[in-house]
Amino acid sequence: MTDTPPEITTIGSRIAYRNRWLQVREDEVQRADGSRGIYGVVEKPDFAVIVPVEADGSLHLVEQYRYPVGGRYWELPQGAWEQAPEADPIDLARGELREETGLVAGRMVHLGHLFLAAGFANQGYHVFLAEDLTRTDTALEVEEQGLVTRAFPRAEVIDMIRSGRIKDATTVAALSLVDLHRPI
Numbered sequence: 001m002t003d004t005p006p007e008i009t010t011i012g013s014r015i016a017y018r019n020r021w022l023q024v025r026e027d028e029v030q031r032a033d034g035s036r037g038i039y040g041v042v043e044k045p046d047f048a049v050i051v052p053v054e055a056d057g058s059l060h061l062v063e064q065y066r067y068p069v070g071g072r073y074w075e076l077p078q079g080a081w082e083q084a085p086e087a088d089p090i091d092l093a094r095g096e097l098r099e100e101t102g103l104v105a106g107r108m109v110h111l112g113h114l115f116l117a118a119g120f121a122n123q124g125y126h127v128f129l130a131e132d133l134t135r136t137d138t139a140l141e142v143e144e145q146g147l148v149t150r151a152f153p154r155a156e157v158i159d160m161i162r163s164g165r166i167k168d169a170t171t172v173a174a175l176s177l178v179d180l181h182r183p184i
Helices: 089-101 154-163 169-181
Strands: 008-018 023-031 036-043 047-052 059-066 071-075 103-115 124-135 148-152
Touching: 008 036, 047 059, 047 089, 047 103, 047 169, 059 089, 059 154, 071 169, 089 103, 089 124, 103 169, 124 169, 148 154, 154 169
Parallel strands: 047 124
Antiparallel strands: 008 023, 023 036, 059 071, 059 148, 103 124
């Protein structure tokens, strides 16, 4: 990031929609060339995505129904705490890991922060590698009904990405970030 002035200036802003999970803001903007326009921005709190790795290298995934795309898909455990958006990302990661998989990590490594869709949303996510795993009970939320969890050999996860069984871009990006830091 540089100290150059912004290329787009906000002239006015209004909230177009708001619910428990997100807010949509519509901004009137002026570009560097003086032209004006409207920019829609989805505001959501950052979330955590967790890459739970067993000693043998297998990865824990979750499968759940994703209403916006009308199907069940495998992905890494992930989530946000809308009621506590200022929560420490590692606490969020530990909480989401236990909630969705029933796993507790003896070791959590923060691998970085990525943006989900910088073209229209301010939401980002923290990627954590979770190791030294022990099992406890899950604590699913009502929105997570039907969520299942399972460990897969890493090679099978890669095949699931290639075949389209895993379509979650966050999962693919997080696994890539793990490989950049320390291949598993």
